[in-house]
Amino acid sequence: MEKKRIMLIASLDGSLIRFRGDFIKSLVDSGFEVYTAAPDYTDEFREKINNLGATTLEYNLQRTGLNPFKDFKSILELKALMKDHKIDLVFPYTVKPVIYGSMAANMCKIPVISLITGLGYTFTGLSTKAKILQRFNETLYKLSIRKNRVIVFQNKDDHQLFLDRKVISKQQKVDFVSGSGVNLNQFSFKEKNATDKVSFLLVARLIKEKGIALYMEAAKILKAKYPKAEFHLIGVPETSPSAISLDDINDLHEKEVIVFHGPQTNIPEHLNARDIFVLPSYYREGLPRTTLEACACGNPIITTDSVGCRESVKEGINGFLIEPQSLDALIKPMEFFITNPEKIKEMGKNSREYAEERFDVNIINNDLITLIKRELNI
Missing domain, CATH: 3.40.50.2000 (Glycogen Phosphorylase B;)
Known part of the structure; x- marks a missing residue:
């Protein structure tokens, strides 16, 4: 035939x-x-x-x-x-x-x-x-x-x-x-171990609707309070009207508030090297690929209780859903993981199980x- x-x-x-x-x-x-x-x-x-x-x-x-x-x-x-x-x-x-x-x-x-x-x-x-x-x-x-x-x-x-x-x-x-x-072999699970140096990662287009500016503000506040915490950012600079200023990103990078990696192709390595994945998006997502990849790698997820994003989180099981465009709502779960690092391992395992079950x-x-x-x- x-x-x-x-x-x-x-x-x-x-x-x-x-x-x-x-x-x-x-x-x-x-x-x-x-x-x-x-x-x-x-x-x-x-x-x-x-x-x-x-x-x-x-x-x-x-x-x-x-x-x-x-x-x-x-x-x-x-x-x-x-x-x-x-x-x-x-x-x-x-x-x-x-x-x-x-x-x-x-x-x-x-x-x-x-x-x-x-x-x-x-x-x-x-x-x-x-x-x-x-x-x-x-x-x-x-x-x-x-x-x-x-x-x-x-x-x-x-x-x-x-x-x-x-x-x-x-x-x-x-x-x-x-x-x-998500390819569960390519995005392989790595168990997280609690330390006093909790690290966060956001991977997204560098536009306001993805919550980049909110993440940067949260990093400034939390870095001052918890100097050992790390706030990593991966993304390609944009030219759209809602693009985040590269100068602002580089300024925070030079001040060691965030660690800006620019565009990267080895995302699984970065996810495995970091503890928690953050996506405070208020963009009308389908189902963000990045949160699925983070689940597969065993990262707890912090994302918004909004269209598409909420699909990747079982509240309190593998992460937290937050109110969109709220700095206080974002800071709260980030600070929770900094002060309760033992929860990262447990919730990370739950993320991987959720990925195997659904994604x-x-x-x-x-x-x-x-x-x-x-x-x-x-």
Whole structure:
């Protein structure tokens, strides 16, 4: 029997390896012919994707902003790729690939399983601009995904929002997965041992919505009170309007308040070297990959009781959920771990057990492949 052809559509080539690499390999191992579509591949990521057994295809995409002419061109390019490569099913993820990929596939009458990985800044409602963009994106979602075979969500809150805003109907077929999953071998467990030098780690885009500024403020207060405590930060400098000033970060680094590592590729090593993972995000997350990786490595989690983030914590068991945008709420659990370091080991073990139970990438990928096979009747 001829292999069925699956096209994954992404907005960044690197995300196909970091977030979908195991999924691509599982699809290939399951007998599918896999194509990945993304803009501007680097030689490094093209080679990595090809080594997984997939074929890389390029299309143009304006990742930020709205330009109707460029956006329509992206749709036409994706449509041409689907027709030229006789794609049997399209699997887009993140906002623009879901919207434009679904529109292109609908034009070709190709089935789509779309993955909603989080709604991001535009659905935070934190500014007039965000509210305007939310309405616009809602309209685009309505136009693009109503005919999709299945819409896969990473949390119940996003599904409910789509229902409440009438983006989808109650009759629309939906499914749920616990994020993109985490490779439990790559992110291996390391037991934490109590010391008087408790260390915290935040890994995220360096933007305000990820709670970076809040973490920096907490570090200043706690470092003055507990000089041995360490506050580590990993992230790529941003150019967006909500970017955190690199000068401010470097200033705290020079004053030895925080330890700024810049961008890093060896995240498992950093997680294993640190005690507690912190993500005080008020960004509209799907299910943050970083918290899943921290769970797998055996780090207790401090994150916000907000959409997506709350999925990674069993309150008081493997970490704590805090009120978003509250400095006092963030400081309280951080100080708890500094003054009760023996709890780190116990809660870290609980994090690993939770990852094995719910976030194993093999479980997530098997669920998605079962869904794909069902929709293709194979």
